[in-house]
Amino acid sequence: xxxxxxxxxxxxxxxxxxxxxxxxxxxxxxxxxxxxxxxxxxxxxxxxxxxxxxxxxxxxxxxxxxxxxxxxxxxxxxxxxxxxxxxxxxxxxxxxxxxxxxxxxxxxxxxxxxxxxxxxxxxxxxxxxxxxxxxxxxxxxxxxxxxxxxxxxxxxxxxxxxxxxxxxxxxxxx
Amino acid sequence: xxxxxxxxxxxxxxxxxxxxxxxxxxxxxxxxxxxxxxxxxxxxxxxxxxxxxxxxxxxxxxxxxxxxxxxxxxxxxxxxx
Numbered sequence: 736x737x738x739x740x741x742x743x744x745x746x747x748x749x750x751x752x753x754x755x756x757x758x759x760x761x762x763x764x765x766x767x768x769x770x771x772x773x774x775x776x777x778x779x780x781x782x783x784x785x786x787x788x789x790x791x792x793x794x795x796x797x798x799x800x801x802x803x804x805x806x807x808x809x810x811x812x813x814x815x816x817x818x819x820x821x822x823x824x825x826x827x828x829x830x831x832x833x834x835x836x837x838x839x840x841x842x843x844x845x846x847x848x849x850x851x852x853x854x855x856x857x858x859x860x861x862x863x864x865x866x867x868x869x870x871x872x873x874x875x876x877x878x879x880x881x882x883x884x885x886x887x888x889x890x891x892x893x894x895x896x897x898x899x900x901x902x903x904x905x906x907x908x909x
Numbered sequence: 910x911x912x913x914x915x916x917x918x919x920x921x922x923x924x925x926x927x928x929x930x931x932x933x934x935x936x937x938x939x940x941x942x943x944x945x946x947x948x949x950x951x952x953x954x955x956x957x958x959x960x961x962x963x964x965x966x967x968x969x970x971x972x973x974x975x976x977x978x979x980x981x982x983x984x985x986x987x988x989x990x
Contacts, residue, residue, distance in 0.1 A: 745968070764930050765930075767930050768929070768930035768934070768961075771930065771933045771934045771937040771965065772933070772964070772965055772968035772969055773968060773969050774968070849927050849928045851927070851928075851931050856930075859931075859934045862938070
């Protein structure tokens with residue numbers, strides 16, 4: 736099915752469903768990159784992705800669901816930094832403070848490598864005209880109000896996304 | 910002997926040390942400040958930037974005049990479309 740307006744710019748429709756630090760990156764990286772290429776972009780935030788619309792971002796790394804997640808140390812000689820430390824799930828799930836340690840290590844490693852923060856990428860996305868749309872149904876389920884989100888956030892539902900995605904050139908569920 | 914035509918840039922953007930997608934995000938912002946036909950020189954160290962700048966150029970219609978490597982850095986000359 737062709738686009739309803741053949742002269743419209745290319746369009747990217749994303750669903751962001753996960754709120755951990757590692758999964759917060761892909762929607763904002765792809766969104767800002769597509770915005771930079773002159774595409775229309777809409778990111779629909781649903782379920783745990785909704786937290787990425789809050790003014791203060793608190794995304795952290797969850798070791799659960801990331802079996803054998805390798806970790807890198809952001810300090811020491813280069814050879815040491817390049818080691819992938821495989822973290823057994825038993826350790827990750829049971830040691831108190833492991834999640835904040837893993838989050839700190841990932842943020843520091845990203846910073847050292849020159850990766851922008853989620854805050855910077857979200858800001859860049861907004862500057863480039865990316866639409867950020869919260870899913871009303873999951874907002875109700877998790878107890879979010881529109882006022883809990885950044886002022887640029889819009890609200891929509893499944894039909895809003897589907898209509899937008901039907902005219903999109905690329906659609907991804909993240 | 911081959912001579913390489915000198916390209917005179919109107920603006921320089923240094924994206925050294927930045928990783929994807931910041932080089933193209935900053936390039937987009939910088940090119941918006943230019944007039945059609947003006948040239949932006951962009952310098953990056955991200956190894957993904959040569960293919961990314963080529964894709965960005967095709968998608969935005971801003972012409973990539975030259976893509977070179979100098980002292981381990983990637984240097985791009987982009988003409989605003």
